[in-house]
Amino acid sequence: GTRSRGDAGGSRTEVRFASAIPTISGTTAALADLLRQPASSVQPEGLSFVPSPKPPLTAGQASALAAIDAARERGAGEVVVVDGVTGSGKTEVYLQAIEAALAAGRTACVLVPEISLTPQTVGRFRGRFGDTVAVMHSRMGAGERYDQWDFIRSGAARVVVGARSALFTPLANVGLIVIDEEHEGSYKQDSAPRYHARDVAVWMARRAGAAVVLGSATPSIEALHACAKDPRWHHVELPERANGRPLPAVQVVDMAREFGGGSRSMFSRALSRALAEELAAGRKAVLLLNQRGFAKFLLCRECGFVPECPSCSTSLTFHERGNFLICHHCGYRVTAPPTCPECGSPYLRKFGAGTQRVEADLRVLLDATPGVGPDVPIVRMDADTTGGKGAHQRLLEEFAAADAAVLLGTQMIAKGLDFEDVTLVGVINADTMLRLPDYRAAERTFALVEQVAGRAGRAELPGRVLVQTYEADAAPIRAAAAYDRALFLRDELPKRRMLRYPPYVRMANVLVWGKDEEAVRTSAAALYEGLAAQVRDFGGEGWDVLPATPCVLAKLRGTYRWHLVVKCPLDGDLSGVLLPYFRARKPEREVNVAVDVDPDDLL
Incomplete structure (x- = not known):
């Protein structure tokens, strides 16, 4: 990514790019990312694991396993989308594909979208692969993270299971990367360095001669589109539950x-x-x-007043235990008023x-x-x-x-x-x-x-x-x-297609924020003019810059937020067109700028 700062005493304008090929060197950036995350939940050492037997595969599972093994053996960074209904036995396919990779002398990395999956998921993998399984996720303490990192770096770990950032552990000779519940939005990191785990996994696999498995009962539209357009992407279906039971x-x-x-x-x-x-x-x-x-918000039935966060453009959430209102974006908290602060009415009711x-x-x-x-x-x-x-x-x-x-x-x-x-x-x-x-x-x-x-x-x-x-x-x-x-x-x-959204185009979301509302608005308007000219000169047909608008959350943690969206054809070089503009642009003291290439949402 690139950064440009104003003078040391002022605010900064910061520009970061994320693309399908992330600017991550080695594992240092990933370790820093891990250490920034909050501590606490499941202790890998504290879980008990029962060895799990290997059940026979259904015909669909066997077909999916064969496709994964073939992709791994070709060593060309291919992707297999395992499109299986809930209960179709996708995890067993992963387990046996990993077993085959380990038998071939390779290692495997398994990503899961939420920490709530980890106890069950780790149990399945340790039940099959024992103490060669390492665990990495954001709620582990710093000491636990270090121990697991060291375990992986030593070469004793053959399988790493974890959340998004587990992708960056120092696992050597990776032959298989599995991303379970591939459709989940939590695989996109929204803070710098911005990346999507799916894109990074595919990039890593092509460098390492590995295969990527994307599993889901509801694959993302992007993954399905890639299977239809890219010969390196393969689509296999598991249309029935492994136990033969009907879907509910x-x-x-x-x-x-x-x-x-x-x-x-x-x-x-x-x-x-x-x-x-x-x-x-x-x-x-x-x-x-x-x-x-406890309820989404309070509303006065007489004057329509809704208590809002003074720092964020969102209503405060009422929590019964403690009788307080809280902002779930910045943490602001205040005691719930007994009457309407605006008109004094007692008819302040809980809604939602x-x-x-x-x-x-x-x-x-x-x-x-x-x-x-x-x-x-x-x-x-x-x-x-x-x-x-x-x-x-x-x-x-x-x-x-x-x-x-x-x-x-x-x-x-x-x-x-x-x-x-x-x-x-x-x-x-x-x-x-x-x-x-x-x-x-x-x-x-x-x-x-x-x-x-x-x-x-x-x-x-x-x-x-x-x-x-x-x-x-x-x-x-x-x-x-x-x-x-x-x-x-x-x-x-x-x-x-009509509104020109993925998977038919690529996008970059240019975020502009700062404490001074007028400075943010002015900067966003100037960015629109500058980027529109840049796209006219260097983008070509099918490129478009949408006018700057306030974000859905127009005020967040005391800062005002605007954004503008750049769209281009699927083969468009977003970074190549945008980066020269931002490198030449003079930074502003009062405004921050971030560029998110291929954003997961526009909120």
Whole structure:
């Protein structure tokens, strides 16, 4: 990347580029990245692992394994997209592909998207490969990270399992890089050095003569597009569950009709009945809510006032435990007012439902349900309950140990968790992500609903899924409920093509921020003029610069934020066109600039 600073006493203008070939030398930058991350959760040494037997493969699994082995043996940096429904046995394919790589004298790196996956994932890999498995993730303490780093550097580790930054460990002679749940947004790092783990993995594999495996039940549109266009990318499907069980039936519940019919509960009548039936029979349920906190915000019903963060352009979230309002972007916290600070009205009401509110209402519902009652535990899994060391593992063990129980959580519960006795999945509000002002909102909604649906009915007992939504006709929700990706793509791809979004173009998001609102606005406008001229002179046909606008979060942590987007054809050299402009540009004292090439979102 490049940086230009103003004088030592002033603010700086900083420009960083990230592209498919990252500017990372050796492992020093990666180690610095690891050491910057917060500490605490699962201790690799503290987990116990039971050796896992090698089950026979289905025909689909055997075909996928053969494709991976062939790609690795060719040593040309090829990519295999393992497109398998939830429960199709993708992890077993990874395990046997790694076993083949180790037998050939190579090593393997496995990336998982969330720390919540690590206890189960590490258990599977250590069960197969024992003490040759190293673990790297952001919640480990500095001492643990150093020990694992040293273990890898010594050559004793043959398999590394971890989050995004595990890609940069000093693992020698890599033959296979596996990225599980490839569609996940957490593989893109949004702070410098900005990179996408998928792009870095492909680049590394081509240098090392290795193969890359991208696994998902809902592969990203970019990955599917690459399989159709690039002969080095291969697409293999696992259309059925490994145990032969059917995918669970999905029922879409129109909450607008529920409200019109007089129901005021956040739990539809259908979901309430299903919970009563499954829990009374001693089975388990998973409920997904894509929010945190007790309620989303406070609103005065008399004057419409909503308490907002003084540093960020976002409403404050109300937390019942402690009766405080908090900003989840900058951490600002204040006691919740008893009356409206604007007009003095006592009608300051809680709107929106976070996991604490759902937990409280769910407790009331279950306690009043015959055959269920207060003995059925509710395990809440969100950012607030999983912050402590070992919290993920403890909560998952608590849920696993119970007979009948409800696991209530945010997005993290939709990803890779495998409990055989879960027979019901409920999505409280499928619209949360769909309403985000971002071009990937529909794709992320489709993936989230289909992924969480896959948590149900993974063993002998049949599963069922209820999806509550105020937009029952939305294509992503209808398509996910029908497990019909073709329907989703028929709706989504023409929109992407018409509006010129990936996978049909490349983009760079130029972020401009600073404490002085007018300076930021002026700088963003000047950047637009300068970049438009640069693109006219050097970009060619198909290049475009969109005018500067405030970001969705226009004020964050006390800084004002604007951005502008550059679009170019797929073969366009974004860095080559933009870098000379920024190198020649005179830095400004009051404004920061960052360039994110191939951004994962535009929020």
